[in-house]
Amino acid sequence: MRKPLPADWLAPPDLKAASVAQREIAALCEMEDRFGPVRIVAGADTSMKWRDSRGPIHAAIASMMWPPRDRLPASSITAVPDIPYVPGYLGFRESPALVAAWEALPEKPDLILVDGHGRPHPRRCGIATHLGVVLDVPTIGCAKSLLCGKVEGDLGEAAGSIAPLVDRGEIVGVALRTRAKCLPIYVSTGHRISLESAVAWVLKLCDGRRLPVPIRMAHDAANAARRAAEHHGEA
């Protein structure tokens, strides 16, 4: 059994305490491969009303069997976050709902691709790292834009091209051209996986798309949950 989670890791009283929690989580983040055979791979994402940073969010985790890629029923839940969106604190806004979605899953995934950064974060604790350490599950961060750091060198035009993402002298991730003639995505270690393995998994799961299929699946499931809630007269 694991040690019980510090309350501040998911519900700190203020952003000061949140920053302390992020440094604690970052210290426990593992950037080496530590997982067995992957039988189920998942994507995690949330949806909300446009520009409504205070209302409810809809979190979803969508899984597929690996390697046959058969999709499993997604787990989605609706909850009101403790905080609005604040750059650098996304984990505290979305992780509690994603943890609830995880707990509702009949079969737990062996690897989760998270919509957002892992290591490329001011305190090295993006949502992918946050969720990975809290759940003690291997996670990969996949973001569509930068929070911090800069891409070094030139990114090739071909699909599969990578360029290091450096922040304060540290390689925290890579810009990855998952598809020719598309903007790159930013891939990073979330927890219990190396950057090299993270890139390999993302490429395997993109299937001609800019974003990995599991993330797209989670995105669709979260949107479906939001529309279902709106259809019931909420918000």
Added chain:
DNA sequence: GCGACAG
């Protein structure tokens, strides 16, 4: 002090 800022 100023600017930048995942979702």
Added chain:
DNA sequence: ATCTTGTCGC
């Protein structure tokens, strides 16, 4: 973070 329609390129 969302939504819609048309349009363009491979």
